[in-house]
Amino acid sequence: MVAGPLPAPSGPGKDRLRLWVRLLRASRSIEAELRERLRQEFNTTLPRFDVMAALYRAPEGMLMSDLSRFLLVSNGNVTGIVDRLVSEGLVTRARRNGDRRTSMVRLTEEGSKAFAVIAAAHESWIGELLGNVSEDEARRLTGMLNSFRSNWEGRE
Amino acid sequence: MVAGPLPAPSGPGKDRLRLWVRLLRASRSIEAELRERLRQEFNTTLPRFDVMAALYRAPEGMLMSDLSRFLLVSNGNVTGIVDRLVSEGLVTRARRNGDRRTSMVRLTEEGSKAFAVIAAAHESWIGELLGNVSEDEARRLTGMLNSFRSNWEGRE
DNA sequence: TTATATTATTTCAAGCTTGAAGTTTCATAA
DNA sequence: TTATGAAACTTCAAGCTTGAAATAATATAA
Incomplete structure (x- = not known):
C-alpha cells in the first residue's frame, strides 16, 4: 500500500491499483492532519x-454492536473507546430492562455540547483540506465512490 | 468520520464533507478486506x-527516515515494524560507514521472493475489489485525487 | 578545539485495533 | 423444565501508531 512515484507500472489492472494507492494516500494524509488538529485543539x-x-445522529442511543457495525471496527474496539468516553463524562451506558445483555450508549448533555463544537471545526477543516475540489467535483467523486462501494461492500 | 446514511445534511461545504466520509469509508472497507486476506493467506x-x-522498489535500500516519510507514518512506528521483519528474516538493517547514525534497510533474498508472491495476489485482490470501476474511470478518479492532494499535502 | 545545534534513530507510555476466547443473557426445542 | 444454541458484550494478547523524550553521531560555529 501507499506505493508511490518513480516506476509507474503498466498492464491490466494497473489503473485500479494506482487508484487504490492514491485513495489510501489521500485518506491517510487527511486523517493524519485531522488527528493532529483534534489533539492540539480539542x-x-x-x-x-x-x-x-x-x-450525535442517534439521540435515542445505539447498542455497542450498532456502533461497531456502523464504524466498521471490532466489538472489542468499541468497548475500549466507549469506556474512555464514559470516564470522561461524555457518554453513558444504560443497561436495558428488555434485554440485559445489551446496553444503550448515549451522549451526555456535556458530550453533545462538546461534539457540536468539535464537529463545526471538523467541517471547516475538511472544507479547507479539500479546498481545491469544487463542490461540483466533490459530488461527482462521491458518486463514483458510491458506485464501486456497492459492488462488494456488505458481503462479509 | 465515517458518518453515514439517513440525515443527509446540506449547506455550504457539505458536499466536501460527504466526499470525505465516502473516501474514508471506502478506504477503510478495502483496507479491512486486504488485512484479512493478508492474514489468512500469507x-x-x-x-x-x-x-x-x-x-521492493528500492533495491539499493532505504533509510529508516526514508521509509517513515514515504509511508506517512512516524519514525518509531517504522522501527517496530522493521524489527519484526528482521526477526522474520525478510529484511536486513546494515550500519553504514559514512554516517553511523543511519542504517540501510533492504529486503533479503527471501523477503524479495516472498513479497513478489504476495504482491501478485494483492494486485489481483484490488482488481477484484475495485471491479466495477472501469479502468477508464479509475484513471479519471486518480487524476482528481491527485489534484486535490497537491493542494495541501507536503506543507507540514 | 570545544561548545552548540542538528540529524537519525530508538525507546517509551498511552491509546487504538484485531481476532479469539470467555461471560452473561436470551431464545428454542426436546 | 432443561439442555442447547445463539446473541451481545467484555477481556485478553499481540501488534500497530503516535508524540515526546532519550541516545548517539555528525555538522557548525566560536
Missing part, C-alpha cells in the same frame, strides 16, 4: 470523534 | 506489506 482523538459523531 | 499484516513494498 485534546481528543479520531476514534472518539467517530463514536461521538455516530451517537 | 500470515502477514498490512504495515509489513507496506514496508516490503517500499523496499
Whole structure:
C-alpha cells in the first residue's frame, strides 16, 4: 500500500491499483492532519470523534454492536473507546430492562455540547483540506465512490 | 468520520464533507478486506506489506527516515515494524560507514521472493475489489485525487 | 578545539485495533 | 423444565501508531 512515484507500472489492472494507492494516500494524509488538529485543539482523538459523531445522529442511543457495525471496527474496539468516553463524562451506558445483555450508549448533555463544537471545526477543516475540489467535483467523486462501494461492500 | 446514511445534511461545504466520509469509508472497507486476506493467506499484516513494498522498489535500500516519510507514518512506528521483519528474516538493517547514525534497510533474498508472491495476489485482490470501476474511470478518479492532494499535502 | 545545534534513530507510555476466547443473557426445542 | 444454541458484550494478547523524550553521531560555529 501507499506505493508511490518513480516506476509507474503498466498492464491490466494497473489503473485500479494506482487508484487504490492514491485513495489510501489521500485518506491517510487527511486523517493524519485531522488527528493532529483534534489533539492540539480539542485534546481528543479520531476514534472518539467517530463514536461521538455516530451517537450525535442517534439521540435515542445505539447498542455497542450498532456502533461497531456502523464504524466498521471490532466489538472489542468499541468497548475500549466507549469506556474512555464514559470516564470522561461524555457518554453513558444504560443497561436495558428488555434485554440485559445489551446496553444503550448515549451522549451526555456535556458530550453533545462538546461534539457540536468539535464537529463545526471538523467541517471547516475538511472544507479547507479539500479546498481545491469544487463542490461540483466533490459530488461527482462521491458518486463514483458510491458506485464501486456497492459492488462488494456488505458481503462479509 | 465515517458518518453515514439517513440525515443527509446540506449547506455550504457539505458536499466536501460527504466526499470525505465516502473516501474514508471506502478506504477503510478495502483496507479491512486486504488485512484479512493478508492474514489468512500469507500470515502477514498490512504495515509489513507496506514496508516490503517500499523496499521492493528500492533495491539499493532505504533509510529508516526514508521509509517513515514515504509511508506517512512516524519514525518509531517504522522501527517496530522493521524489527519484526528482521526477526522474520525478510529484511536486513546494515550500519553504514559514512554516517553511523543511519542504517540501510533492504529486503533479503527471501523477503524479495516472498513479497513478489504476495504482491501478485494483492494486485489481483484490488482488481477484484475495485471491479466495477472501469479502468477508464479509475484513471479519471486518480487524476482528481491527485489534484486535490497537491493542494495541501507536503506543507507540514 | 570545544561548545552548540542538528540529524537519525530508538525507546517509551498511552491509546487504538484485531481476532479469539470467555461471560452473561436470551431464545428454542426436546 | 432443561439442555442447547445463539446473541451481545467484555477481556485478553499481540501488534500497530503516535508524540515526546532519550541516545548517539555528525555538522557548525566560536
